[in-house]
Amino acid sequence: xxxxxxxxxxxxxxxxxRVTITCRASQYISTYLNWYQQKPGKAPKVVIYAASSLQSxxxxxxxxxxxxxxxxxxxxxxxxxDFATYYCQQSYSTPPSYTFGQGTRLEIK
Amino acid sequence: xxxxxxxxGGVAQPGGSLRLSCAASGFNFGSFGMHxxxxxxxxxxxxxxxxxxxxxxxxYGDSVKGRFTISRDNSKSTLYLQLxxxxxxDAAIYYCAKDTYINGVRRFDPWGQGTxxxxxx
Numbered sequence: 001x002x003x004x005x006x007x008x009x010x011x012x013x014x015x016x017x018r019v020t021i022t023c024r025a026s027q028y029i030s031t032y033l034n035w036y037q038q039k040p041g042k043a044p045k046v047v048i049y050a051a052s053s054l055q056s057x058x059x060x061x062x063x064x065x066x067x068x069x070x071x072x073x074x075x076x077x078x079x080x081x082d083f084a085t086y087y088c089q090q091s092y093s094t095p096p097s098y099t100f101g102q103g104t105r106l107e108i109k
Numbered sequence: 110x111x112x113x114x115x116x117x118g119g120v121a122q123p124g125g126s127l128r129l130s131c132a133a134s135g136f137n138f139g140s141f142g143m144h145x146x147x148x149x150x151x152x153x154x155x156x157x158x159x160x161x162x163x164x165x166x167x168x169y170g171d172s173v174k175g176r177f178t179i180s181r182d183n184s185k186s187t188l189y190l191q192l193x194x195x196x197x198x199d200a201a202i203y204y205c206a207k208d209t210y211i212n213g214v215r216r217f218d219p220w221g222q223g224t225x226x227x228x229x230x
Contacts, residue, residue, distance in 0.1 A: 001171070034216045036154075043204055043220035044146075044154065050214040087154055091215040096168045098144070098156040098217075 002026055002090055006101035012109040017078045021104045023071045023088035032092035035064055035073045038103075039084045047086075048073060083108050111135040111219055113205050118224030121195050125228075131188040131205030131221055139163075139183035142208035144217055145190045147201035147226075155201075158190065159208065173199075192226065200228045 003026040013019050023033065031051035036044040046055045048064035051071055061076040075082055088101040117129040131143070145157040158169045158179040167179050178191040188205050202225050206217035 032215070036217075038154075043222055044217075045220065046216045046218045049216040053214070055216075055218070089154075089156075089217075096159050097170065098159070100154040100156065103153045 004101040010105040029092035113221035115224035129190040138186035
């Protein structure tokens, strides 16, 4: 099974900061990598799909890069509404097994 | 707009059963695969199962294989998850999510609000 490892597990930052979250796959997954944002008490929602494509309606301060095994999610200038937990997810496996990373909690400093 | 509404959660005893439902609206339900994803209290996301648009293909996560069954009724635009032989570690919020697959790229979008399953004697 493909394992997904995110770092850091938690991160404190201030409004206006640039932050980067990393996700590493245990084996090659091409660009079959999505990023989800989850706020407390709410369902997750996709922010980046296919490693670097911005989901419709998501602000352009969010960006994603990477391919193969190493991926990053960057928020260029943190806004108050961005404080949440972020999960990466692979969709490469055959047969299907859509593993999530353990999550990165982004907190206000 | 696309809406997914889960129901059926509640308290079950260890070894017991529950049936979750996910009512879909705002899109052609019978044309899309559907997923169940769960989240234990204070924990991360765990993919549970997927079913193809026609219901012919079903895949499960290792932790639920042989105990949970995913199904759908396209005439009712409803997705189901039958939970049998429940264990304490199955306690979680269960979300349904639409499988959005375009040009070889898959993502879960959108998600329902979730339904809580508690396993306790």
